[in-house]
Amino acid sequence: MANQRVLVTSWIVPEDDPSLEVLRAAGIEIVMARRQAAHTEDEMVELLKGISGVVAGSDRYSEKVFASTRELKVISRVGVGYDAIDVKAATEHGVAITTTPGTNQDAVADHALALILAVARRIVDFDRFMRAGDWNRPTPADVYRQTLGILGLGRIGKGVARRGRGFDMRVIAYDPFWDDEFARANQVERVGLDDVFRQADFISLHLPSSAETLRIVNAERLALMKPTAYLINTARGTLIDEDALYDALVSNRIAGAGLDVTSEEPLPASSELWDAPNLFLSPHCSGRSKQTTALATGIFRDNLARYLAGQPLTNLVDMKAGF
Template identity: 40%
Template sequence: MKILITPTSLCRDRDNPALEPLRAAGHELRFAETGRPLTAAELVGALPGVDGVIAGLDEYSAAVFDHASELKVIARYGVGVDNVDRDAAVAAGVVVTRTPGANAVAVAEMTIGLAFAAARGIPRLDAGVRAGQWPRGEGIELTGRSYGVVGFGAIGRLVADRARGLGMRVAAYDPLLPDAVFEAAGVDRADLDDLLSMSDVVSVHVPLLPETHHLLDARRLALLRAGAIVINTARGGLLDEAAALSALEAGRLHAVAIDVYDTEPPTASVLVGHPRVVSTPHSAGHTREAIARMAQGAVADVLTVLRGERSPNAVTP
């Protein structure tokens, strides 16, 4: 059977040991050549004759499934499935899986790293020294401040644990979880607006859905404490970038740190290049350890589904 592999990290490392079980099972591996996620039009041309995909952030619209008659499984290399039309996948008989928890530590550590980078202006200081300058920093300390975690799944809980370790007061918002989860983590539970009003730093860790699009809009950004930091390592559409820029320009925010954007690469982002914005290229989940776990999990899911078995990581019926 033919397996298409699209994540850029795996396409750069085609001999990754995690892919060996596919080869050992006799499957033919095909690799994307774009160096970026595939568009729906590109997938239409790439999927005929393909039985399974280890998928990055490619765009699986309904039209894609009309040109993928052999396709049986899309194994997401990561946790987000907002780029996959799951209704169309179900109608086409395609199983969609993901690798929950595989990159949770990586994303949580990056989130905290971005908090420090934004608080202290580390990228600006580094750029100044590289340019032969000797800039002065005007950063803020995180210890003793309040941290708001929006979305209290695996990543949100790890972020909360690390923020508490820094001596920060932590509260979290997640309407889908019982009180016991927050109590066990030692954090306060709060409604979203209340959470924002008490936060000096806030990070979002929720999926991008119609109801979460621009979850952090102008009204909610205005609720944050003066001089707050906003961090997004989840999905670009969660943060209203234009509203965040206005808050920065008005002096209401100390900084914004973003790893994800409305469009990627973010050629049209109004935030990239601002002196108080820290920008990274959707790389929060990319550590050696996380890449290995995601690849192993996605490969296992492909093999499971192609054997006609049910994957515990399936997000479709």
């Protein structure tokens, strides 16, 4: 393993992380290129020269990137999502992809609930009013005993459902792969996709990014929402037609939205979303916490030990199935 070079772009893995010390002790050179914004394709092509492994953030790995290097053997994604990676191209170029599943679902579910409370109770607005010396007290919305609609009842969606039940909310959900046992145990009602938009007071998105889910929240579905309803997205920015969301907010067609993710990140200064009313934003940080970082780096550290020992890696992305 000596003379190999590993690139670190993941923001959550510090330079002195014990996982990297393991690699250094084995004679592997660590190349640090950490930053919060994702690197571009051209930047990745340059960074990957002479690199055999990557501790990856949310950088884009396209056919162009994979074709530029023969040394790259493994991408270890410190996180769960890998939609920025062209899995087909990785397969064709013999590059393994690993993730750290089961580490951030509680943090994301917490953040989704925090956004629900922030938009409904107008927490950020009230803070801004107070700091401006304005004793302005517009009437906020209720959360308790309202209807929570969830798109995607996977690990995170289930966590949001449990939290919603803690607020005695009626929880409805749409998921093509329905977990009936969980739904019965947690009083989650199964409804159709459009019915979530028609019935919910708060809609929380927890679907993966795919061709099928691209802009699944479009103008037609936003038009189904109650004018008092709110949209929450802690999943992927590509789930929402952002032009349609902007129009819905400006026209007061819906009451508001809370976004932790956008289709382009960081959100460009030119985006019209900055001017949208009743919109609360956070910088794709919902999966971040001290606990999730420790869990993710623990899984990553185990895979490093396997890599150094020449053993099979765990949590490999299924290249044929795409998950």
